[in-house]
Amino acid sequence: MSDENPEKLFLQEKPTRALLFIGSMGKTYASVISKEIDSTFAHTTRILAKMEQCGLIRFTFEGRIKFVELTEYGREVEAALKGFRDLIEEEPLKDKKEESRDISPEMEEAAEKEGEKEPEQAEELDPLNAEIFEKIKKLRNKIESxxxxxxxxxxxxxxxxxxxxxxxxxxxxxxxxIERAESSISETVILALEESEELLEAYLRSEE
Structure with a gap:
């Protein structure tokens, strides 16, 4: 296993949600995980890369479609996380109500906004990259719709x-x-287009 520390990885919300989702699906792909954990595709791929380094997941290909699934070690970690989650959810409702009385509405709102922040903000795009990225987003939304x-x-x-x-x-x-662009194209843009292509191919493949 890599020197990457699994403990640090799973002290974060989105890696934990990603691993549990992969386990529930059996086999899935990055774009679906990205939507499930409400993260950018670029950030999701970084999470998956760290998981692969930890030996938690593996990537497989079916044609040009890149799937992700848990390893045996990943399933063991999934079971441990589920046990921890279930234990936390057993906390008496009364205790939760008492705690909520000690927190002002303003503090609750601030905490919610803090939780909504993306751990790693997407890079700021120059006009050309922003234009292409917007086209990709619209195309993906159209395909999904x-x-x-x-x-x-x-x-x-x-x-x-x-x-x-x-x-x-x-x-x-x-x-x-992208190939004809005279200036450098961001990795975020390239990954977004690859994601959209994988999504379309997966939809078409499921109809064969």
Whole structure:
């Protein structure tokens, strides 16, 4: 196992949530984890890299899709975290109410806002990177919206594939724009596009 300290990793909320989510899914991929733990894709990939160094997860490929799953050691840690979580949740409700009386509304609001902050803020993007990043976000939202609506309406696999297929061209256009860019393209932007491509391929693959 790496010198990376698992204790430091799991004293943070999002790595803990990520590992428990991976365990519940069995096999999933980074973009889904990112949404589940409410984190940027770049920060999620850093968390997963640290987990891999600790021997908690492993990456596998099916075609071009990169999946993540727990190792045997990861499952042991997952069980320990679940036990700890269950123990904490057994705290009597009365104690929680008594504690809440000692905290003013202003303090509660400040604590909530503090908890919402991203541990590592996304890097500030220059105008070109910001423009491409915004296009990628809109494209991903469109892909997710179409897939969600199609599933809700019970569309056939062929219909879903026809609806989503054209977006492969949009991803290719963005890839070409990045390749032709005269200035440096941020890793955040590149990862976001790779994430969107993986998401689209996963949707299309599930309809085959």
């Amino acid at each position: 179409i897939h969600r609506d199609a599933i809700e309406h019970g569309d056939s696999k062929d219909t879903i594939s026809r609806k989503l297929g054209p977006y492969s061209r949009d991803i290719k256009k963005l890839q070409n724009q």
